[in-house]
Amino acid sequence: MSNLINISEAASLALHSMALIARNQPQRMNVKVLARDLDVSQTHLAKVFQKLSKNGLVKSVRGPAGGFELDKPAEDISFLEIYEIIEGKVNLTDCPLGKTHCVFETCIFGDELNRISADIYATLKEMNLSKF
């Protein structure tokens, strides 16, 4: 069973966690609670948050009653920003498969892959944490 859209477990965790934190504002949430709510590995989620924290999406507070909170307004945090911090920058310009050269003069997918990639990109960019 396969997925057509490329969203890793880590990126999914990031997006769902951020939505939970947004929903729980202004109280912060810690990894333990988030992992329980999402029913995922606490250590994996902790790693994900190291990235989110280092990239300025969340502010971390250590110690008892510590945890994470949004570091900017919810509407200023797009799904795309979260996605790219975890998965890396999305490449829309080159071959969607990352090839630099090809036997085919014109891509066997025509323009469909580019069309769809652009659609996903725009969709992720449009969505943000304001609705939670």
Add this chain to the structure above:
Amino acid sequence: MSNLINISEAASLALHSMALIARNQPQRMNVKVLARDLDVSQTHLAKVFQKLSKNGLVKSVRGPAGGFELDKPAEDISFLEIYEIIEGKVNLTDCPLGKTHCVFETCIFGDELNRISADIYATLKEMNLSKF
């Protein structure tokens, strides 16, 4: 650098090879030539063709002047069929992330993931080997 659409190296090889074979009809092509044309590992490509052959997409002929040829008309082989043989059946009905339960009553992606997945699916289903 990340990809929004989920197409593995193996699936890409399968699609490109099948397009080359379609283009080269009625002569068959062997793994050696295909691997050279696509500039990929011969052994990896051979593995891919074992799947394509077992699933009735290509007919194999061993020995000198052997190789692979399409086992049905080019227009009857969709990109989706090739894709699913390599990646496994696409799942459109459940959560696009493969989760069975979720803390959120309604998916954080709204209906966007389903919409895009359906778009990709339909696109792959529509495309076939007739144009090569």
Add this chain to the structure above:
DNA sequence: TTTATTTAGGTACTTCAATTCCTAAATAAG
């Protein structure tokens, strides 16, 4: 009939990303 070519398929190895483990550092609470 013999030989060279080519696919079939099992097993093992490699590589890279995903995940886990373990210890350190920070900090609130008592």
Add this chain to the structure above:
DNA sequence: CTTATTTAGGAATTGAAGTACCTAAATAAA
């Protein structure tokens, strides 16, 4: 001040995809 809680981050492990290796089976050509 001490302790318990929580994040930080390096190191180790796991797992999946890709790759290589090897032998067998088929078959065309010589």
